Amino acid sequence: MTSTTTSRLEIRPLSPALGAEIRGVDLAQAIDDETFAEILRAWHDHGLILLRGQSFSEDQQVEFGRRFGEVAPWSRFAAKEKGRHPYIMLVTNLKENGEFVGSLPEGEIEFHSDGIYIEQPSAGTMLHAVAIPSRGGQTAFASMYKAYETLPADMKAKLEGLKARHAFTYNSQKQNENDEKKTAADVASYDHPVFRTHPATGRRALYVNRLMTERIVGLPDDESRAILDKLFTHIETPAFIYEHEWQVGDVLLWDNRCLVHARRDFPAQELRLMRRLTIAGEKPA
Numbered sequence: 001m002t003s004t005t006t007s008r009l010e011i012r013p014l015s016p017a018l019g020a021e022i023r024g025v026d027l028a029q030a031i032d033d034e035t036f037a038e039i040l041r042a043w044h045d046h047g048l049i050l051l052r053g054q055s056f057s058e059d060q061q062v063e064f065g066r067r068f069g070e071v072a073p074w075s076r077f078a079a080k081e082k083g084r085h086p087y088i089m090l091v092t093n094l095k096e097n098g099e100f101v102g103s104l105p106e107g108e109i110e111f112h113s114d115g116i117y118i119e120q121p122s123a124g125t126m127l128h129a130v131a132i133p134s135r136g137g138q139t140a141f142a143s144m145y146k147a148y149e150t151l152p153a154d155m156k157a158k159l160e161g162l163k164a165r166h167a168f169t170y171n172s173q174k175q176n177e178n179d180e181k182k183t184a185a186d187v188a189s190y191d192h193p194v195f196r197t198h199p200a201t202g203r204r205a206l207y208v209n210r211l212m213t214e215r216i217v218g219l220p221d222d223e224s225r226a227i228l229d230k231l232f233t234h235i236e237t238p239a240f241i242y243e244h245e246w247q248v249g250d251v252l253l254w255d256n257r258c259l260v261h262a263r264r265d266f267p268a269q270e271l272r273l274m275r276r277l278t279i280a281g282e283k284p285a
């Protein structure tokens, strides 16, 4: 792991598996095209970029997100969240008048890829840390490039060309009462290839996860279950993982096409507040 210093930026890998910190960018200021090209390259090279110590408005966050692609409105929750920015979802346990004001307020969330249960899942997700608890609440990331590249040859051959079915679910025990209640009939669900090719890097990645993947399509139930359990354990190999310890002011942008992420538990009585936006993606292939 060596740092790269360009004309403007310092790019420092965060772990052997994935991720890079970029220094020398102030997101409250305009970013010229040449600087942005370096940021974009770092995102593609490392799957995740971190910019620390940022203080910027919600509109500036959306403006930065739009450099990477179309920013998606968070329509699933928007109707219940009147008066909030249409593109910035609050991931927080903040309460007003005894009610959670944001989404996914509490608890651990297992490894997943945002939006995998729809036809065109999010390409990227950006979180800006406004308040963090004194302990816990880390976000862990696993490289699905590494997971794919290290799969045994017989497993690769077995799964080549197959699809997996994914469904909208969050295992958090204490769901926000304002979030949609899921019923069997209206859970969003979609089948995607078990292996996908990243449209920008051309690299192949494993594309299943513990939280949202239900089955391998076309295999008997018990075989599908056994294979998925093996894959989930494989994905959580420590050498594939970077675990982020949040600081207030952090901006993280990760690529859902080649990483999965998980949230560690944290004390429910301590405030955690993240400003989240997602960048629209393409149909996985």
Ligand SMILES: [Fe+2]
Binding pocket: 112, 113, 114, 261
């Ligand atoms: Fe997520």
